[in-house]
Amino acid sequence: MNLWPETERPAAEHVHDIDDWLAAIASGRCVGVTPQATAAQYRPSGITYRPLRDAEPVPVHLIWRRQDPHPATRAAVALAVELYRTDRQAPRRSRG
Numbered sequence: 001m002n003l004w005p006e007t008e009r010p011a012a013e014h015v016h017d018i019d020d021w022l023a024a025i026a027s028g029r030c031v032g033v034t035p036q037a038t039a040a041q042y043r044p045s046g047i048t049y050r051p052l053r054d055a056e057p058v059p060v061h062l063i064w065r066r067q068d069p070h071p072a073t074r075a076a077v078a079l080a081v082e083l084y085r086t087d088r089q090a091p092r093r094s095r096g
Helices: 018-026 036-041 073-084
Strands: none
Touching: 036 073
């Protein structure tokens, strides 16, 4: 997925994790582009999220080990399907 044309890519701030990334944004050193899920899960003081109305949706994938999955895998899949379902999408069943 290309978010910017090759010749117009912005400079990048390298961070180790989402907390560092949000701290860099809150400090005013940079701005960020993130999926809607980040805005739903991380609400630190000093950060404002604004939707990019003309941006294409970012695909979300949930992966797990096919053999010997974690006991909570089915519950995690069901929760992810529920969280990422939109009014335009019909409910889907997981294959896990």
